[in-house]
Amino acid sequence: MNLDADGFIGTLLAIEGISDARAVMNGPNGCRGNPAYFSDRYFPRDNSLNRRSFEEPFFFGQSRIPCTYLDSDDYIHGSTQKLREILPLIAEKGDAFLAVVNSPGASLIGDDLNRLLNEARLDHVCMAFEGAAYSRPLPEGFDEAITAILRWLRLNRLPRMNNRVNLLGFSMVQKYWQGNIAEIRHLCGLMGLTVVSVPGAGSSVSELRESTTASCNIVIFPEYSRQTAEFYESEFGIPAVYSHEGAPVGFDATEAWIRTVAVATGRDPTPALDEIRTRRTHAFHRIARYHHEAGYPKGATFAVRGDSSFALPLTMWLYEYLGMMPVSVDIMAGEDPNAAGCLQGYLAANALSVAFGADPAVAGPDMYFGDDLSGKDLVLSGRCRKSVDIFNRTTGDIHFTERAFLGGAGALWILDLIFDVVKDFP
Known part of the structure; x- marks a missing residue:
């Protein structure tokens, strides 16, 4: 279904x-x-x-x-x-x-x-x-609509400024989308970059009209924005910046993303990298303490079903950083070919190809990252210990603090979720 x-x-x-x-x-x-x-x-x-x-x-x-x-x-x-x-x-x-x-x-x-x-x-x-x-697929409809709207608005041809960027690929369908944008804005700010607009994710019409002042478009989720990026480049000469590591999920992918943006914009990445290293050090100290008190997630299994540009860095980070084993990795329709290809290649290089496309109900992971409806079904049927919702599908929990999956703040939040589960392992 x-x-x-x-x-x-x-x-x-x-x-x-x-x-x-x-x-x-x-x-x-x-x-x-x-x-x-x-x-x-x-x-x-x-x-x-x-x-x-x-x-x-x-x-x-x-x-x-x-x-x-x-x-x-x-x-x-x-x-x-x-x-x-x-x-x-x-x-x-x-x-x-x-x-x-x-x-x-x-x-x-x-x-x-x-x-x-x-x-x-x-x-x-x-x-x-x-x-x-x-x-x-939903991302295709989103991308086509944003492109059509920008074209219809007849955006002003304004002078481009080398410290301005647009963020592409965010949508309210993504869990913690506002917190994710805030985290990326913060990292850009540490590099001296100002975010002009985020089309389709909170920006106003006036901000969209001003978006042509950006020196480049930083593409976070290409599934939702590849046509949009091509429109900006063909109509206004604004280049698109893609990270080969996918979205900035986890410490390694975030550091790679920072370096990619810094090279494309000519900015100094040091302040942003220093913040990620500070968060990485904080995580190391906490993990070292919990390792003696409540176990460690090494060897725990996980399943992912999400957009390819999110599933790629999450799978790599959980496997390399925590030693968790992917038993089911599935990508949503409308995938980004580059991210999907990298993900399949990564799994094959680590003898994990059997996980690609595997049914999580059969694999029985300890943790499931995907939509809440599927996750609840797995948990309630005893085929999964914990479900982590990465989409806005159901009403979900009520949160009063802004959370994120991206950047350093997002990495710490994902670790919170994981270690909350492994503390109850036998």
Whole structure:
């Protein structure tokens, strides 16, 4: 059973990930419920608790992703009338950017959305997605949507500044996405770099317009941003920076990422590397102490199912740094070819090829890194000791402190999770 959201959801989340943008779904209310709740849960707006502001038609009491609630008659006669009714109401909310997105069924009706936007005199603030990446991987839909939005915005051609960068590949579907961005901003700041924008992950329309001042784009998760990076390079000459080690997960990959960024931007990596070494030393002292008190994870087994650029550095770090054994490594659809190839090559070089694509339910790992639904099934059925959610899928735990999986802070948090499990090993 495939529990993964598709590119249609990726399109909606890309729009809703812009802080002053709003997705408008042309479709039935049933298609809208989950992404509307998800957006409000993982990227709430200041007005999200004021339910009375969203009692009018098309919102149904939810602050995000209003929809035309198409019924059977609309699929015969068209959705034109409902779109004419909804667009003025949505425009009154004052968002800087709107995007009408056809649901899979609505895309078959054939309504001319661009003509309707022109008639409503909203074509200067609203674009149309007459089709989306239906049934394709979520990262593809996200990437295509961000690229289309940037192209539609007609970004200003501004002078580039050598201390400015954009971060590409973040999405609210990723666990601790805001904490991850904060950690990467911090590391960039230690190298004297300012982050101008993070398209689709918290930045505003004005920040997106300013994104062309960046000297380069730092690609963290290429699955979600390869087309976006190509757009910036072809249209504005802004080069993309990729790390061959994947995302900065764990100490080694983070240090490699810092050096890669420093070379690409001409900055001094020393302050950032010093911080990672400080965190590494802190981890060493804690591990040495817990080794005598509560055991050590060497030999413990783990399974990973995630984006290729995350699964690669996590697998390498757990295997090399802690001596844990991968028994199941699976990558999500829409993988980055380079990261996927490196991961398979790494497993083969260490006689671990049998783990690639293995079923975690059969492998029975001590720890599972993946989506929460699959993880809970493994834990409740006794086939896994601990599940670590690396995606925002369910409501999950409530946290009041900002956490991260990336950088030095992320490495320490992953160690927290692992050693909390191994202390209970017999």
